Each structure stands twice: as C-alpha cells, then as structure tokens.
Amino acid sequence: MSVVTSGLSKDQQKKLHSLLGHVKLHLLYKASIHGFTAAAFHAHCDRQGPTVITAYNATGFVFGAYTSKDYTQCQEGISDEQAFLYSISAGEDKPLRVGGISGQCAFTDVSTGPNYGALVFLHEDKPHLLSNPGTGFVFQAAAMHGEDLALTEFEVYRVEGLGDLLAKPWRNIQWTAERRQQSMKVIRSYQSCIKTVHQARVLLVGPVGAGKSSFFNSINSAFRGNMTSQAIAGTAGKSVTTQFRTYTIKAGKGGEAVPLVLCDTMGLEENADAGLDIEDLVNIYKGHVKDRYQFSPSAPLLESAPGYKKHVTLNDRIHCVVYVMDTCKVSLLTQKMLDKFAAIRKKTNQLGIPQILLMTKVDEACPLVAEDLKNVYRSVYIQRKARELSESLGIPLSCVLPVKNYSEELELDQDTDILLFTAVEQMLNYADSFFENQDIEDPEATDQLELYRSNSYQHPVLAERTEHNVV
Numbered sequence: 480m481s482v483v484t485s486g487l488s489k490d491q492q493k494k495l496h497s498l499l500g501h502v503k504l505h506l507l508y509k510a511s512i513h514g515f516t517a518a519a520f521h522a523h524c525d526r527q528g529p530t531v532i533t534a535y536n537a538t539g540f541v542f543g544a545y546t547s548k549d550y551t552q553c554q555e556g557i558s559d560e561q562a563f564l565y566s567i568s569a570g571e572d573k574p575l576r577v578g579g580i581s582g583q584c585a586f587t588d589v590s591t592g593p594n595y596g597a598l599v600f601l602h603e604d605k606p607h608l609l610s611n612p613g614t615g616f617v618f619q620a621a622a623m624h625g626e627d628l629a630l631t632e633f634e635v636y637r638v639e640g641l642g643d644l645l646a647k648p649w650r651n652i653q654w655t656a657e658r659r660q661q662s663m664k665v666i667r668s669y670q671s672c673i674k675t676v677h678q679a680r681v682l683l684v685g686p687v688g689a690g691k692s693s694f695f696n697s698i699n700s701a702f703r704g705n706m707t708s709q710a711i712a713g714t715a716g717k718s719v720t721t722q723f724r725t726y727t728i729k730a731g732k733g734g735e736a737v738p739l740v741l742c743d744t745m746g747l748e749e750n751a752d753a754g755l756d757i758e759d760l761v762n763i764y765k766g767h768v769k770d771r772y773q774f775s776p777s778a779p780l781l782e783s784a785p786g787y788k789k790h791v792t793l794n795d796r797i798h799c800v801v802y803v804m805d806t807c808k809v810s811l812l813t814q815k816m817l818d819k820f821a822a823i824r825k826k827t828n829q830l831g832i833p834q835i836l837l838m839t840k841v842d843e844a845c846p847l848v849a850e851d852l853k854n855v856y857r858s859v860y861i862q863r864k865a866r867e868l869s870e871s872l873g874i875p876l877s878c879v880l881p882v883k884n885y886s887e888e889l890e891l892d893q894d895t896d897i898l899l900f901t902a903v904e905q906m907l908n909y910a911d912s913f914f915e916n917q918d919i920e921d922p923e924a925t926d927q928l929e930l931y932r933s934n935s936y937q938h939p940v941l942a943e944r945t946e947h948n949v950v
C-alpha cells in the first residue's frame with residue numbers, strides 16, 4: 480500500500496496555515512501519484528467542501544488557490560467571497576494573498592483542471608499552468624510563480640475548520656490528583672460479579688497504527704509509575720503487532736496484578752486476506768486463541784493447531800471489545816474498512832459482547848488539545864470527530880471515549896492518566912454488563928451459575944456446559 484504524503488515542508492505548512500487560520504489539512508490528491516489530468520483531479524477533489532490547491536515549480540514557488548465551495552463540474556462560474564490565490568516563494572517571509580475582484584466569479588466549475596481565470600491549473604492535462612493576471616484576480620506574475628509555468632507537483636487538500644472551544648465541556652471530568660487516585664483505586668479493587676472470574680478480559684481491535692499496543696503500554700506505565708514499552712509499538716506499512724498477546728498489568732514494580740487483562744491484536748486492513756482475520760477474531764472472543772499465537776492472515780487458526788485452546792471457561796472469553804481508532808483518520812475511513820467493521824460488529828453483537836470505541840491521538844488531531852489535554856471535551860473538532868465515528872460505525876456516542884496515549888513522553892502526566900483511567904473504568908463497567916448478561920441470556924444455566932458464583936467447587940455439569948456454551 481503506497482502512502483501519499485504531503486510535499487509541503489514544515490515551514491511551508493506554517494505559512495499556509497497563517498493564511499487559512501485554525502484548520503486541519505487532509506491531502507486528497509497528489510498529481511505525481513494520481514496523474515496530472517483533469518479527470519484524476521475531479522475524481523479525488525469533487526464535492527469535498529473547502530479545499531486548497533498547492534502547486535510547485537522548479538523555481539521554488541509554492542502557490543495556489545483556496546475556495547470554500549465544492550468542485551462539481553456544473554459548467555458555471557462560482558462566486559466565492561472567501562476564495563483567494565496565494566504564493567509562498569522561497570525567499571519571502573510573508574506569504575502573498577490575493578483576494579478576488581469584487582463581483583467577479585472565483586472560478587469556473589468546468590470539467591478541465593481548476594480554472595481560477597488568472598490561474599488555470601493542469602492545462603491540457605499536463606503539469607502546466609496558464610497565467611492571466613487581471614482575470615478575476617490581480618497580481619504580479621513574478622511574485623506569484625516567478626513566471627515559471629511548469630509544475631513539478633500539484634496537490635489538493637481538504638480544509639477542515641477546527642472550530643474553537645465549547646463554553647461548556649460535553650463531558651465532565653475532574654482533572655485533579657484525587658480523581659486520578661480514586662480511578663486507580665476503583666480499577667485495582669474491581670471484582671466481577673461472577674466469583675470464579677477474577678479479571679476482566681478486554682480485547683483491543685482496530686486498524687493498523689491506531690494505537691492499540693500504545694494503549695496497553697500507557698495503562699501499564701500509569702500503573703507501574705514509570706514509562707514502559709512491553710508491547711512493541713510504532714509505524715510500518717503493515718501491522719507492527721503480529722502476535723496475539725494477553726497482558727496482565729502490575730500495580731507498581733513487582734506489585735499485585737490489576738484485575739484487568741488487555742489483549743492486543745494485529746491491525747485490521749481493508750483487504751479480505753490482509754491484517755486480522757474475522758475468523759481468528761471470533762476464536763479470540765470465545766477464548767480459543769493462546770497467548771503469543773502468530774497471526775497468519777491467509778490461514779486462520781484451525782482447531783487442530785497448537786495455538787488453539789480447546790478447553791475454555793468464562794475466564795478465557797473476551798468480556799469487552801474496544802475498537803481503537805486514530806482520531807486523525809476518521810474522515811479517511813474507506814468504505815471497505817467500514818464494511819469490515821460492520822461485519823465485526825455484527826459478530827460481536829451476536830456473541831453479546833459489549834463494545835467501546837477509543838479515539839486515540841487526540842493530541843495530534845487538535846492543536847488545542849495538544850496544548851492542554853483538559854480541552855479534550857471542549858474541542859469542537861474532537862466532538863465533531865466523536866459524532867462522525869459514532870455515526871459511521873453505528874456505535875452510540877456514549878460509548879465513544881477520546882484518549883491520548885503516551886508516545887514520546889518520558890514522564891507520566893496526571894491529565895493523560897485521568898483520561899486513560901476513565902476509559903478503563905468504562906471498560907470494566909461494560910465487562911460487568913457482559914457478566915450480568917450471562918444469567919439473563921441462558922436461564923437454564925442460572926442455577927448452575929449461582930453455584931459457580933457461590934463456591935470455588937466447579938460442578939462437573941457446569942464445567943461441561945460452560946465449555947459447550949462458549950465453543
């Protein structure tokens with residue numbers, strides 16, 4: 480899978496942001512990858528809302544056009560008072576910004592390359608520019624593009640307004656040391672309502688690079704009291720995690736185990752034969768997959784394989800599923816990935832496992848949150864992304880939890896811990912719902928479950944039934 484990356488340097492990004500304000504840029508189209516043609520441009524950029532073009536030439540100019548309107552190929556002139564042309568030339572500190580001549584159209588929405596009158600991009604389906612200063616926009620050609628009309632690169636970004644801070648947070652969190660301590664205590668003293676189950680088993684599932692392993696590392700660090708990196712985290716084209724891992728967490732070095740097992744999986748990929756396989760996932764749900772099982776996307780686990788655990792109890796089953804999603808990638812989720820999620824959700828619902836959605840990397844997604852994590856429930860952008868995720872995955876907003884994992888820090892941070900612990904508390908509540916459902920869904924087993932609860936003796940019939948139920 481090729482990764483399409485922006486050609487803008489950090490300095491150029493900064494200059495572009497100074498023109499666009501408090502926004503996030505999503506690269507939609509890069510001509511050197513997708514083709515220097517009008518058809519490729521329209522295939523990637525039509526109906527995307529506000530966009531900005533960045534054209535590059537060998538003279539060192541980065542220039543282009545911003546519009547707040549859609550490209551739709553309606554064959555008409557489009558008025559847009561917010562549209563402007565701009566240029567960031569190599570030697571100049573201040574970017575050039577040129578607003579449209581009042582009363583004239585910003586661009587003609589035709590099937591050719593973007594046509595702003597004074598600048599027509601991808602002329603005749605080539606990396607070429609037409610420059611007619613004075614048509615709609617007035618500027619000096621030398622200042623705009625150095626009179627170099629050959630394009631070395633051409634990109635279009637969707638411009639997403641980040642919004643400001645809500646006057647009132649949409650969830651109330653107390654960002655105090657007491658709250659941190661209290662949460663830690665609640666988690667450490669957790670007891671399931673079924674006596675023989677001593678730990679809640681929570682499974683982390685999500686696309687490659689979403690932050691699953693980092694979430695375990697972060698929780699582990701928060702309980703240990705220092706940074707740990709037991710699970711390998713990082714970025715690669717494919718999933719960094721290739722084994723199924725079940726992690727117990729210790730409170731302090733050599734301390735007692737926290738009643739929580741976090742299970743880490745290989746990342747999901749959109750293609751059917753890549754990444755975590757849904758059959759493997761169902762086996763994990765039912766407790767059949769052993770720790771350190773090496774995932775093999777083309778060959779899911781068979782009953783006869785050594786990694787398959789035949790005899791399982793309620794302890795081995797997954798009690799809560801956590802979907803982990805990168806907040807920065809919410810709007811880039813492809814239909815294939817959404818379909819994969821829908822199939823997973825269906826299976827998970829059928830097995831009656833409660834689900835939570837973790838939105839990671841909130842610091843990367845919103846600069847206001849990066850500045851101060853306490854802004855997480857006040858950021859308009861994060862709230863919008865939470866709603867978007869809830870709608871596209873069909874998960875109630877109440878089950879969507881933003882978190883920031885530890886990724887570059889050397890020291891623990893109180894606010895980061897509070898957000899992480901809040902998510903864990905919720906996972907334990909949901910695991911409780913799973914245990915409670917065990918009674919209701921199988922009334923026949925209730926009496927035996929009571930037996931199961933009230934003494935450590937495992938009734939042979941129940942042992943058999945439990946096994947039978949979960950296979």
Ligand SMILES: Nc1nc2c(ncn2[C@@H]2O[C@H](COP(=O)(O)OP(=O)(O)OP(=O)(O)O)[C@@H](O)[C@H]2O)c(=O)[nH]1
Binds near residue numbers: 687691711715745
């Ligand atoms: N800034 C920031 N970076 C994060 C956060 N969570 C994870 N990362 C980074 O994202 C990258 C991927 O994280 P991983 O934890 O390896 O992701 P994963 O879901 O386990 O990925 P695979 O095992 O490859 O499927 C790493 O470089 C992390 O440091 C976060 O909340 N904030």
Ligand SMILES: [Mg+2]
Binds near residue numbers: 719720743744
């Ligand atoms: Mg991982």
